[in-house]
Amino acid sequence: MSSSPLSPDESPLDVLIVGAGLSGIGTAVWLQNECPGKRYAILEARQTLGGTWDLFRYPGIRSDSDMYTLGYAFKPWLNARAIADGPSIRQYIEETAHEYGILPHIRFGHKVVGASWASTDALWTVAVVDVATGVTQPMKTRFLYMCSGYYSYDHPHRPTFAGEADFKGPIILPQFWPRDVSYAGKRVVVIGSGATAMTLVPAMAQTAEHVTMVQRSPTYVVAMPGEDAVAQRIRQLLPERLAYRLIRLKNMVQRVVVFWIARQWPKLAKKQLVQLVREELGLNYDVDKHFSPRYNPWDQRVCLVPDGDLFGTIRAGKASVVTDEIERFTADGLQLKSGEHVPADVVVMATGLTIQLFGGMAFTVDGKVHQTSELMAYKGMMLSDVPNLAIAFGYTNASWTLKTDLTASYVCRLLRYMDRHGYTTVVPRRQPDVEPRPFLDFTSGYVQRGAHLLPQQGSRRPWQVYQNYLKDLFTIRFGRLNDGVLHFGKSQN
Incomplete structure (x- = not known):
């Protein structure tokens, strides 16, 4: 897709959206539908839309949650596959942009740096x-909406190992998958145990001689039907949009209940998850070693296959799992600390993401620079003492889009409220009696590595970040706007 240059008549905009991925396109549709008079633009640093779903092109790339909830609330997911592949998701985002006339508002190849x-x-x-040119231009907007994701597109987490220079084959990062790599008939090692590794192993095993997943520690893994039989039945019986809403509700409630049970009774949940794997792999497989993590379910994300x-x-013997630590690379594989040697012709480093909010930029408010880590998140979607920003x-x-849809709906309600009362500014003011807490209560490696880059959450509402759609539904969609924490103002000019 071509890049459209910025033009002076676009300033000041009412809303500037940063990022044309799943969140950015969805936000633009909400804005058009709920605030049709607002002038907006989307800035996208890359030359195509889709964000994550365009960037990642590794074998088997797919969603790690069902598309009835990862899809937009306003656009039914009609594909039979509930767990969808990357190209299908990218097509869904592109269809949305075309269907709602979003494309003319996107400026591709434009990166926000401050x-x-x-x-x-x-x-x-x-x-x-x-x-393309390296030229920096200013752009003015009344409201800034950051939809640029939470990880670096340029710098994935890439640990180094002794002896890498000795290895004769290619070492590949999934985030930058090369188009010309061939692994057919070859021995492949995938380093990692997260969703990317779980996706790569079965996809590459279709043509590789053998794929070995080398993990330092196990992850919870649960099998899920690629097609939702209940959802398909509902779609046969009800009109399209009504069926979609009912399926979304079913899946949302199911996710909330399962998560709640896992948190309330972690030992029982762990026993059940490990038992499900044992039923898949048989009594002779060492499930306890390879699929029984040291942490409780949902301390890290559970991987769906x-x-x-x-x-x-x-x-089928096409893949295997090795739980051990890597001592060094050799010319033809990996030497592990246990003494085992894993042969390899190709090594894939599925070692995770690097957290980076807003492309690493800071916000300046009336001459004062605010680092994101010093700020507190209001309802998980605005930042303390930073005006007119979401x-x-x-x-x-759960699915990313469930929260971003709620956020977009709230921001539209907020903008309409401000228009009705003649307000030009809104800012959450941090309260001194609210104690800071980590933004994410998650022990995943990428979260722990990047915790110092994330904003804080607070010890009580509205500064708490719920990982619960039903709670958010009531506090965000139906909660009061003028709650004493949001401060509204009128421009003096």
């Missing part, structure tokens, strides 16, 4: 770099 708020005119001045494809490849940040235990 944002400065001035209370005197109640405007953000955003520094925007034209990626559609139709149990990972387990199927293990049963962030799209989804759930870690």
Whole structure:
């Protein structure tokens, strides 16, 4: 897709959206539908829309939650596959952009590198770099909406190991999958135990001689049907949109209940999850070693494998799991600390993401620079003492879009409220008696590595970040806007 240059007549905008991925496109549709008079633009640093679903092109790339909840509330997911592949998700986002006329509002190849708020005119001045030319231009907007994701597109987490230079084959990062790599008939090692590794192993095992997943410690893994039989039956019986809403509700409630049970009775949940794997792999497989984590369920995300494809490849002898630590690379594989040597012709480093909010930029408010880590999140979607700004940040235990849809709906309600009362500014003011807490109560490696980059949450509402859609539904969609924490103002100009 081509890049459209910025033009002076676009300033000041009513809303500037940063990022044309799943969140950004969805936010634009909400804005058009709920605030049709608002002038907006979307800035996207890359030359295509889709975000994560365009960036990742590794074999088997797919959703790790069902598409009835990862899809938008306003656009039914009609594909039979509930756990969808990357190209299908990218097509869904593109269809949405075309269907709702979003494309003319997107400026591709434009990267936001800074944002400065001035209370005197109640405007953000955003520094925007034209990626093709390197030229930086200012852009003004009344409201800034960050939909740029939470991880670095340029720098995945990439640990180094002794002896890498000795290895004769390619070492591949999934985030930058090369188009010309061939692994057919070869021995492949995938380093990692997260969703990316769980996806790569069965996909690569289709043509590789053998795939070995080398993990330092186990992850909870559960098989899930690729197609939702109940959802398909509901779609046969009810009109399209009504069926979609009912399926979304079913899946949302199911996720909330399962998560609640796992948190209330972690030992029981762990026993059940491990037993399900044992039923897949048989009594002779060492499930306790390879699929029984040291942590409780949902201390880290539980990996879904559609139709149990990972387990199927293990049963077929096409893939295996090794739980050990890597001592060094050798010319033809990995030497492990236990003394075992794992042969390899190709090594894939599925070692995780690097957290980076807002492309690493800081916000300046009336000359004062605010680092994100010093701020507190209001309802998980605005930042303390930063005016006229919203962030799209989804759930870690459910579909990302459930929260970003709620956030977009709330922001639209907020903008309409401000228009009715003649307000030009809104800012959450941090309360001194609210104690800081980590933004994410999650022990995953990428969260722990990047915890110092995330904002804080608070010890009580409205500063708490719920990982619960039903709680958020009531506090965000139906809660009072003028709650004493949000402070509204009128421009002096």
